[in-house]
Amino acid sequence: MTTTTRVMFPRMPRGPRQERHYLERPRQQGLVQRAVVASFRKLDPRQAVVNPVMFVVWCGTALCLLLTVEPRLLDGQAGAPERGFNALISLTLLATLLFANFAEALAEGRGKAQADALRRTQARTQARRQGADGSIELVDSSDLRRGDVVLIQAGDVIPADGEVIAGVASVDESAITGESAPVLKEAGSDVAGSVTGGTRILSDQLTLRITADPGKGFIDRMIALVEGAERSKTPNEIALTVLLAVLTQVFLIAVATLTPVAGFLQDAPSVVTLVALLVALIPTTIGGLLSAIGIAGMDRVAQFNVIATSGRAVEACGDVNTLVLDKTGTITLGNRLAEEFLPVGAHSVAELAEAALGASCFDQTPEGRSIVRLAETLGAVLPFAAESASGIDFSARTRMSGSDIPDGSEFRKGAVDAIKGFVRSRGGEVPEALDQCFERVSRLGGTPLAVCRGADVFGVIYLKDIIKPGIRERFEQLRRMGIRTVMLTGDNPITAGVIAREAGVDDFIAEATPEDKIAVIQQEQKLGKLVAMTGDGSNDAPALAQANVGVAMNSGTQAAKEAANMVDLDSDPTKLIDIVTIGKQLLITRGALTTFSIANDIAKYFAILPALFAGAGLEALNVMKLASPQSAILSAMVFNALIIPALVPLALKGVKFRPLSAEQLLRRNLLVYGAGGVVAPFVGIKLIDLAIVALRLI
Amino acid sequence: MTRFLHIRFWLPLLLVAGTLLLAPLFRSGQPPLQSHTLALLLCGTVALSGYLFTVIAQPEKF
Numbered sequence: 047m048t049t050t051t052r053v054m055f056p057r058m059p060r061g062p063r064q065e066r067h068y069l070e071r072p073r074q075q076g077l078v079q080r081a082v083v084a085s086f087r088k089l090d091p092r093q094a095v096v097n098p099v100m101f102v103v104w105c106g107t108a109l110c111l112l113l114t115v116e117p118r119l120l121d122g123q124a125g126a127p128e129r130g131f132n133a134l135i136s137l138t139l140l141a142t143l144l145f146a147n148f149a150e151a152l153a154e155g156r157g158k159a160q161a162d163a164l165r166r167t168q169a170r171t172q173a174r175r176q177g178a179d180g181s182i183e184l185v186d187s188s189d190l191r192r193g194d195v196v197l198i199q200a201g202d203v204i205p206a207d208g209e210v211i212a213g214v215a216s217v218d219e220s221a222i223t224g225e226s227a228p229v230l231k232e233a234g235s236d237v238a239g240s241v242t243g244g245t246r247i248l249s250d251q252l253t254l255r256i257t258a259d260p261g262k263g264f265i266d267r268m269i270a271l272v273e274g275a276e277r278s279k280t281p282n283e284i285a286l287t288v289l290l291a292v293l294t295q296v297f298l299i300a301v302a303t304l305t306p307v308a309g310f311l312q313d314a315p316s317v318v319t320l321v322a323l324l325v326a327l328i329p330t331t332i333g334g335l336l337s338a339i340g341i342a343g344m345d346r347v348a349q350f351n352v353i354a355t356s357g358r359a360v361e362a363c364g365d366v367n368t369l370v371l372d373k374t375g376t377i378t379l380g381n382r383l384a385e386e387f388l389p390v391g392a393h394s395v396a397e398l399a400e401a402a403l404g405a406s407c408f409d410q411t412p413e414g415r416s417i418v419r420l421a422e423t424l425g426a427v428l429p430f431a432a433e434s435a436s437g438i439d440f441s442a443r444t445r446m447s448g449s450d451i452p453d454g455s456e457f458r459k460g461a462v463d464a465i466k467g468f469v470r471s472r473g474g475e476v477p478e479a480l481d482q483c484f485e486r487v488s489r490l491g492g493t494p495l496a497v498c499r500g501a502d503v504f505g506v507i508y509l510k511d512i513i514k515p516g517i518r519e520r521f522e523q524l525r526r527m528g529i530r531t532v533m534l535t536g537d538n539p540i541t542a543g544v545i546a547r548e549a550g551v552d553d554f555i556a557e558a559t560p561e562d563k564i565a566v567i568q569q570e571q572k573l574g575k576l577v578a579m580t581g582d583g584s585n586d587a588p589a590l591a592q593a594n595v596g597v598a599m600n601s602g603t604q605a606a607k608e609a610a611n612m613v614d615l616d617s618d619p620t621k622l623i624d625i626v627t628i629g630k631q632l633l634i635t636r637g638a639l640t641t642f643s644i645a646n647d648i649a650k651y652f653a654i655l656p657a658l659f660a661g662a663g664l665e666a667l668n669v670m671k672l673a674s675p676q677s678a679i680l681s682a683m684v685f686n687a688l689i690i691p692a693l694v695p696l697a698l699k700g701v702k703f704r705p706l707s708a709e710q711l712l713r714r715n716l717l718v719y720g721a722g723g724v725v726a727p728f729v730g731i732k733l734i735d736l737a738i739v740a741l742r743l744i
Numbered sequence: 745m746t747r748f749l750h751i752r753f754w755l756p757l758l759l760v761a762g763t764l765l766l767a768p769l770f771r772s773g774q775p776p777l778q779s780h781t782l783a784l785l786l787c788g789t790v791a792l793s794g795y796l797f798t799v800i801a802q803p804e805k806f
Contacts, residue, residue, distance in 0.1 A: 096806050098799040105792055109785070119781050284803045291799040298796065302789050317785070 077155045084151035085144045098291045099333025100146050102298065103139060106321040110136040113318055120317050131676055132318045134743065138683040139325060145690040146334025153341035153698055157348070161269045173205035174198075176253070187243070187260075194256045198247050206243040207263040208254035209604070215250035217241060219600075240604045257604060264607065267355075280361040282633065283340055286640065290333055293644075297327040308659070315658045322679045323658060326650035326686060331643035332636075334690045335697045339639065342698040343632035351615040352597070352625055359611035362594045363629020366529060367575035369622060370566060370593070373535035373542070376580065376619040377517055377549045382413050382493055382509040384420040388486070389505035390479040398505040399426035402497045404457035405448040408437025413509055414447075417459070417495075430455070445536065456500050459507065461557075462538065465496035474501025488540030491548060511545055518550040520623050523705035525552070529626065530575075532566060534558040563589040578626060580619040581606055595629075597622050631700040634711060638701045638719040639693060645723025646689065653682040653731050670728060672735045676744045681735040685727055688734075755791065762787035 088094065094104045113119055114132040121128075171187045176195040187205035190196065195211070198204055204217070216228035219242065228248050231241055241254060243263045258264070279287065301324040308314045315323075343360045347353075354360045371377060389398040403421040406414045407428055430451045438458070440447035446460020446468065458468055462484045466476045480496060483506035487494035493509040521531050533554040535542045542556035555562055567577045567589055578595035581587070582602030587609035590596030598610035599617035607613050614621050649670075656668040657675035672678035706714065738744055766783035767776070774782070799806050 095795075098796055098806065101795070102792060105788070109788075118778075120778055120785070279804060279806075287803045287806065288800055291796050291803070295793060295796040295800065298789065298793055302793075 077152065077159065081148050081151035081155050084155070085147035088147035088151065089143060094143075097146075097333060097337065098287065099294050099328055099330055100143060102294050102328060103142055103146075103325055103330060103333075106325055107136060107139040107143060110139055110318050110321055128316065128318075131680075131744065134680055135318050135322055135683055138680065138687050139321070142325070142330060142334070142683075142687040142690065145687055145694075146330070149335050149338040149690060149694045149697060150341070152694065153338040153345065156345045156698075157341060165265075165269055171203045171205050190256050190260065192256055192259050196254050196256065197251065198254060199251045200247055200249050202247050204241050204243055204245050204247060204254070206256050206260070207258040207604070208241050208243075208256045210239045210241060210252050211255050212253035213251050215252045216248045218246045218248050242600075264613075280340065280357045282361050282636065283336065283357070286332070286336060286636065290329055290336070294328045294333075297324055301327070319654075319658060319679060322683050323654050326654050326682050327647060329640070329643045329647065330686055331646065331689055331693065332640045333643075335639055335693060336636070338694070339632065339636050339697045342700065343628065343635075345698075346628050346631070346700060347612070347625060350621065350624060350628065352621060353613045353615065355611045355613075359595060360625075360629050360632055362576060362611075363578065363626045364631075364633035365576050366578045366595055366626050366629065368530045368532060368570045368577045369524065369626065370532050370534060370563065370570075370577055370579040370589075371551070371622065372580065372619060373511075373533050373537065373545060373554075376514075376622070377533055377551065378511045378513050378545065382511050383416040384413070384507055385492065385510040386508040387420070387424070387505060388483040388508060390483060390503060391477045393504045396424065396426065398497060398507075399424045400429050401457060401499050401504040402426070402459060402507055404429050404451075404499070405459035405497055407432055407435070408449055409440070409447055409459075411440075416509075417507055454500075457497075458499075459495050459497045461536070462494055462496045462506070463557075465498050465503065469498050469501050469503055472501035474498075474503070477503055480506065484538070485540060488538055489544065491541060491544035493537050493541055511541075513545065513549050514620065517620075518548070521550040521552075524623065524626070525550075526705045526707065527630065528707050532570075534563055534566070560586065560589070564592050567592050578622055580614075580622050581610070582617070595622075595625070597625060627703055628700075631703045634703065634715070635697065635701045638715045639697060641715055642693070642719040642723035645720045646727040648724050649727030649731055650682045650686065652728070653678045670732045670735070672732070673739045674744065677735050677738045678731075680738055680744060681731045682727075684734045684738075685730045689727075689730070759784065759787050759791065762790070 089104070091101075091104065094101050110132055114129055114136050117128040117132060172184050173187050173190055174182050174197040175185045175190065176182055176197060182197065190206050196205060196208070198215075200215070210231050210233045212233050214230065214232040217231050218228050231239070231252060233239060233253075240257075241252070242265065243258075244265055258266075301320050304320060304323075305314060340357050344354055344357055347360050374382070384402075387395050387398045387402060389395050393401075399421040402417050403426045406417040406421070409415070409417070430449075430453075435449045435451045438446075438448045438450060440460070444460070445464040446458050448456065448458035448460075450456055456472075458465060460468075462480065466480070469476055480503055484494045484496070487506060487508045490508070491511060493511060495507040495509060497504045497507060524531055530553065531551040533542070533546050533549070533551040535545070535554065535556060536558060537545070537556055539556040542554045546554040555566060563579070563581075563586070567579065570577045571592075571594075576594040578597070579589060579593045580597045580599065581590045582599035584603045584605040586598075586602070587605040590598055590606055591609040595612065596610035597612045597614055597619075598606040599619065600607070600613055600615045602617070612625065652667055652669055653672060656664045656666075657672070657678040658664075668678070670678075672681060701715075704711070704714075763780055763784040766786055767780045770779035770782040
């Protein structure tokens with residue numbers, strides 16, 4: 047949470063999530079057509095070579111096609127029957143390649159469609175660039191460079207990312223966030239001081255200093271990431287690639303050395319049969335779907351209006367052990383409201399209300415405004431002329447805010463400890479009743495704010511915190527998944543304890559400073575845990591960079607967005623929980639499909655091995671009673687090809703997420719995808735064999 | 745110069761050289777076309793195996 051003064055944004059109340067428009071969902075029909083075309087383009091060996099499993103299939107397909115054209119290339123005795131069989135195997139292998147390419151192209155296409163939606167926000171526009179001598183020249187937005195100063199007026203599209211150096215204006219950011227309510231931007235503010243190119247200024251005017259060269263702005267980077275231009279393999283994908291390459295290598299050597307063994311048995315199989323055996327043995331299902339699963343994971347995060355800077359970040363979400371959450375906005379509703387005034391000493395409620403009004407008249411936070419509203423409801427009148435007074439902003443260090451008036455009076459409100467210190471520094475005494483009020487409010491789970499005028503303590507304002515509905519159940523789910531939640535709050539320990547108990551978080555840190563945030567992350571990481579957190583202010587940037595998963599709010603500062611590895615376009619800190627769920631889903635999907643892929647090879651052995659060595663007494667292995675050796679091989683190959691498109695929806699959508707512990711998930715997935723992966727091909731291959739016989743393909 | 749260091753330059757050369765070297769081993773009772781194709785298939789399989797070893801050694805490049 048940023049600790050600098052929050053500017054009052056004239057935002058409309060945020061509507062329910064389904065009412066906001068997310069990044070445009072790609073049209074399915076156009077996507078499929080483009081994916082079909084791309085799946086043929088991906089047959090280019092320069093593209094195929096990046097996937098070791100499918101490249102082996104590619105080589106096998108090329109060899110089988112050659113042997114279809116000229117069956118006598120390796121065997122002088124081969125004739126027309128072999129050509130027909132070779133052609134069927136070649137076509138099946140080609141289909142396997144195309145299906146795998148299609149899965150990847152479809153996943154990429156969805157990302158590209160989202161990138162197009164972002165790109166539409168990047169209209170080229172004219173900008174008024176201010177020269178060093180103050181002269182104004184009209185330039186194209188693509189000519190703007192980092193450091194240029196531009197003037198923007200109501201109705202203009204902001205030409206590039208920038209920092210507000212003068213002016214106050216409301217900006218429509220709906221092109222990026224989908225949020226229709228305008229956002230106030232002004233100079234000198236941490237969060238409200240940065241603007242994004244492509245958004246539109248609605249009122250007044252701003253002077254901006256451009257912070258990004260053309261092509262390097264926020265939207266440009268987001269487009270590159272969504273399109274997958276900067277996609278690199280994640281650690282998990284690399285580990286799986288090595289495993290798949292090792293398995294492929296082992297089976298390649300095994301199949302290559304099979305010919306001499308078969309020759310010894312005087313039952314040498316044809317090269318096409320050996321290629322079929324190799325393709326059946328290597329894990330083509332996961333090999334074909336691996337990159338699609340990764341791209342789809344990024345896509346699912348993007349569908350949630352969250353842009354991940356890398357697949358690594360999405361994957362890290364799946365391994366997160368600890369969530370560090372700000373209380374305000376994440377666990378409780380962002381707006382705490384003044385509920386009651388509790389006077390101390392000889393002061394009355396009316397006097398306290400007047401002092402509270404004096405201390406809050408410059409406070410534009412929702413809390414400050416609620417104090418003003420409550421005081422005015424009680425009939426309080428501002429005890430000084432607002433024009434003559436000056437406001438004192440809240441800061442994490444002083445933990446109080448207020449007003450100074452020309453006669454030397456200092457109205458202050460803030461954390462009870464901070465006010466006590468302030469009163470004592472002015473030579474005043476702190477009444478015992480203040481501590482009683484403090485405890486009373488804290489035990490109610492509220493936030494007590496003490497109010498004073500100089501050395502005179504007036505009482506306590508009870509700010510009521512409202513815990514978000516359903517948050518306790520979410521934390522319970524996270525606990526079942528083995529994720530620990532830590533709440534950070536600037537509140538005192540009693541209030542923090544009450545809120546923590548009500549919300550059901552595992553741990554809390556009260557009176558937290560920005561330094562505490564980074565300390566708690568480092569402490570967890572020393573214990574070997576992966577930590578996720580959200581932030582929006584510049585002071586959150588170090589912690590966002592330190593966390594394994596840092597989610598910056600789009601409304602936040604440029605520093606926070608650059609330090610984080612994800613940006614939430616809706617600026618909703620609660621989404622961290624959803625993002626973790628998506629990360630887990632990605633890992634579970636990859637694990638489930640790997641299990642399925644390896645398990646379903648077993649049935650293929652039972653189909654192909656008896657067919658290969660029919661004359662060597664291996665008929666007993668033909669448990670599926672397949673019609674002939676050739677139909678058995680073809681059935682296994684057809685099943686091998688068809689299983690890829692059959693699993694594409696699962697790869698893109700992800701395995702249904704259940705909040706279970708790692709052990710429970712492993713047990714469940716082994717049962718569903720392991721046992722299912724063993725059984726399904728037996729049924730599938732038998733059915734295909736029956737169809738091949740019925741169609742007299744062989 | 746970089747062209748000569750590139751795998752695309754060396755691989756076909758190695759395949760041809762390997763085929764010519766190994767073809768005599770398959771010549772017993774085989775016409776030249778078959779023996780040369782078998783030798784090329786063997787060289788291709790070795791190259792494929794080498795490629796898989798490269799993937800295992802440097803997976804991040806793929």
